[in-house]
Amino acid sequence: MEDAIKMIIDYVKKEFLEDDSDMEVKEDTPLISSGIVDSFSMVSLKTFLEKKYKIQIPDAKATPEAFDSVNNIISLLKEYVKI
Amino acid sequence: MAYSSKAKEHYQKELNGIKEAGLNKQERYIHTPQGADIKVEFPEGAEEKEVINFCANNYLGLSSHPEVIKAAHQGLDARGYGMSSVRFICGTQDIHRELERKFSEFLGTEDTILFPSCMDANAGVFDVLLDREDAMIADKLVHASIVDGMKLCKAQQYVYKHSNMVHLEEKLKESQENRLRMIITDGVFSMDGDIAKLDVICDLAEKYDALVLVDDSHSTGFVGKTGRGTHEHCGVMGRVDLITTTMGKALGGASGGCVSGRKELIDLLRQRARPYLFSNTVPPVIVSAASKVLDLISKTTERRDKLEKNTLYFRKKMTEAGFDIKEGIHPIVPIMLYNAKLASDFSKDLYYEGIYVIGFFFPVVPRGEARIRVQISANHEMEHLNKAIQAFTKIGKKYDILGKDKKAIIEKYGM
Numbered sequence: 001m002e003d004a005i006k007m008i009i010d011y012v013k014k015e016f017l018e019d020d021s022d023m024e025v026k027e028d029t030p031l032i033s034s035g036i037v038d039s040f041s042m043v044s045l046k047t048f049l050e051k052k053y054k055i056q057i058p059d060a061k062a063t064p065e066a067f068d069s070v071n072n073i074i075s076l077l078k079e080y081v082k083i
Numbered sequence: 084m085a086y087s088s089k090a091k092e093h094y095q096k097e098l099n100g101i102k103e104a105g106l107n108k109q110e111r112y113i114h115t116p117q118g119a120d121i122k123v124e125f126p127e128g129a130e131e132k133e134v135i136n137f138c139a140n141n142y143l144g145l146s147s148h149p150e151v152i153k154a155a156h157q158g159l160d161a162r163g164y165g166m167s168s169v170r171f172i173c174g175t176q177d178i179h180r181e182l183e184r185k186f187s188e189f190l191g192t193e194d195t196i197l198f199p200s201c202m203d204a205n206a207g208v209f210d211v212l213l214d215r216e217d218a219m220i221a222d223k224l225v226h227a228s229i230v231d232g233m234k235l236c237k238a239q240q241y242v243y244k245h246s247n248m249v250h251l252e253e254k255l256k257e258s259q260e261n262r263l264r265m266i267i268t269d270g271v272f273s274m275d276g277d278i279a280k281l282d283v284i285c286d287l288a289e290k291y292d293a294l295v296l297v298d299d300s301h302s303t304g305f306v307g308k309t310g311r312g313t314h315e316h317c318g319v320m321g322r323v324d325l326i327t328t329t330m331g332k333a334l335g336g337a338s339g340g341c342v343s344g345r346k347e348l349i350d351l352l353r354q355r356a357r358p359y360l361f362s363n364t365v366p367p368v369i370v371s372a373a374s375k376v377l378d379l380i381s382k383t384t385e386r387r388d389k390l391e392k393n394t395l396y397f398r399k400k401m402t403e404a405g406f407d408i409k410e411g412i413h414p415i416v417p418i419m420l421y422n423a424k425l426a427s428d429f430s431k432d433l434y435y436e437g438i439y440v441i442g443f444f445f446p447v448v449p450r451g452e453a454r455i456r457v458q459i460s461a462n463h464e465m466e467h468l469n470k471a472i473q474a475f476t477k478i479g480k481k482y483d484i485l486g487k488d489k490k491a492i493i494e495k496y497g498m
Contacts, residue, residue: 018244035450040230041223044242 001074004083008070011048016041027071032064042067049073055080105423106446117146117336119462123439134439135467137457140332142305142414143376143386144462150379151335151372158371166363170353174363178370185377186343190303190311190328191320194349196356197365201300201329201340202228203358208296208327208342209236209265211355218261220254222246222268222279226298229267238265245272248283255291263294270299270313270326271306274448274456276415278306281317289322296325300340301415304333304380305461310387324348330369335376339365390414390461397459397468404476405485407492414459418475419452421489422496426453429478436474451498 009025016037017023023036031037037045046062049055057080066076077083101107111125117139122131145151158178168174179197186195198204205228209219217238221229224245233240241258243251251266258264266288268279281297288295299312303326307315314323325344330337342352352359365373380387394414401418402408409417420426426442433440433455444453457471479485484492 015242015244019247035445038223040221040225041242043240047239047241 001083004074004077005070007052008049008073011045012037012070015044015048025070027074028069030068031070032068037067039064045073049077053077053081053083117141119144119460119464119467121439125434132434132437134434134437135463135470137438137440137459137463137471139336139458139460140301141336141460141462142333142390142458143380144390144460145334145376145379145386146336148335148379151375154375155368155372159368162367162371164368165366169360169362170364171360176367176370178367178374179364182370182374182377183341185374186341189377189381190326190343191314192326192343193346195341195343196349196352196359197370198340198342198356198359199362199364200331200338201298201327202231203362204327204340204342205229205232205298206235207232207356207358208325208352209233209238209267210357211352212294212348213238213263213265215239216261217263218258218265220251220258220264220266220293222251222272224272224274225267225269226273226300229269229298233267246277246280248280248287251284252287252291255287255293259291264291265294265296265324267296268298269301270297271301271413271415273301273415274443274454275409275417276301276411276413277409278302278313278316278411278413281313281319281323285317285319285322294324295322296327296344297323298327300327300329300332301413303328304376305387305390306413309384310380330365330373330376334380335369335372337369337372339369339373386461390459393461393463393468394459396465397457397472400468400472401475404472404479405487406475406479407484407488409454416457416459418455418457419489419492420455420484420496421451421453421492421498423453425482425484425492425496426455429482430455432478432481433474436477438471438474451493 005027012025046057050057066072111123114122114131119136121136123134124131162176162178166174183195183197209232213236215237218241219233219238220241222245223242241254243254266284271278284295297313302312304310306313314320325342325348327342330339398416407419420429423444426444430440430442440455440457442455
């Protein structure tokens with residue numbers, strides 16, 4: 001699970017933070033409500049996870065709440081894959 | 084009764100949530116035609132107040148231009164009020180097709196299709212041209228209508244950081260296996276007034292075999308030496324595959340939009356784009372006026388040149404006055420205040436000084452990026468601009484932000 005957490009944090013930093021950003025992203029950092037990931041970019045994050053774990057996350061499950069922190073994302077992933 | 088107390092409570096709670104979050108949008112009633120000098124009633128029931136308008140998309144000042152109004156009257160007299168039909172049944176007049184041809188000529192494209200709005204154009208374009216095996220690669224800050232259009236399309240979605248060409252290239256590499264790919268960007272971004280790097284985008288599109296779509300709503304008519312748009316400004320006319328744009332801003336400001344570009348793509352949109360197929364197109368009165376607008380701005384760049392002069396003057400004077408302004412050349416001039424409450428209070432104070440501007444803050448712009456967005460028009464005279472600069476300076480002194488940079492303003496007011 002530690003690997004999954006690190007991978008998601010690295011992805012969020014690489015994909016959504018500006019190159020010169022010094023913002024820290026931890027497991028419980030709000031992602032959607034803080035504006036780091038907007039609802040538009042959330043789709044990219046969902047696609048990335050689906051490709052990585054070869055799963056399909058139904059749109060009904062891909063809510064802003066479910067993606068609002070790395071911890072929440074891990075809980076969501078656990079419904080579909082062993083991590 | 085189907086409208087139960089449960090339903091009523093649900094919607095009331097949603098409304099309360101919007102108000103509590105400080106996101107309630109209150110409309111101000113304008114009692115005059117759109118222009119530089121307008122009379123506004125705000126709040127509802129208050130006495131009308133004369134203000135100078137700095138928040139319309141009336142870039143070329145054509146919203147109430149006598150020749151445009153005359154053309155609208157002529158359209159109404161010659162072709163009537165409504166069509167009572169969609170285009171492919173009996174809702175196409177000769178003037179609709181004529182306007183499409185004029186757009187193609189003005190934008191330097193092969194063909195054009197009108198839509199009831201650019202929102203509709205953006206909602207309809209992707210689903211028709213791309214499918215599950217294709218990819219859409221969009222700038223993070225594209226307009227909401229593009230985001231919605233992309234949601235309606237089954238193609239895989241990639242987002243690149245705003246105007247970050249290295250990140251765009253990464254996404255093009257990641258999506259190599261997709262059948263068709265389309266790079267999607269605004270020509271000018273509505274909150275910052277910055278211009279897309281269309282020259283680099285077109286080079287990358289050629290290198291990686293991708294189509295390019297540009298929403299030029301905040302450009303058509305005045306960006307570029309002869310006002311053709313961002314593609315002219317960036318020297319890539321003929322290299323952009325699709326341009327979506329609006330008649331609701333610089334081009335008379337009524338309503339209506341279009342998609343202009345490669346012939347096969349336009350032909351296919353005419354067959355399949357749902358907002359085109361299932362709603363009436365723009366009425367004759369607007370078609371006639373928009374056609375006149377294209378004639379006017381094709382004949383002379385006078386208004387576009389005045390807008391450029393006004394913009395550069397305002398940007399220069401406001402910078403000299405000590406405001407922190409996002410650099411650029413576009414008539415969208417973001418006056419950065421960073422703090423949401425400060426932006427809101429500042430715009431209210433300006434209103435009482437006779438300057439009508441709006442403060443923007445999260446979620447419309449990123450948190451800590453609150454600003455007042457000033458929009459310059461060719462209708463503004465030096466007197467208007469100087470009054471605005473004086474009022475901004477007065478309120479800037481009140482809040483002690485003149486000469487202060489981002490760090491200093493945030494230190495004083497927070498994010």
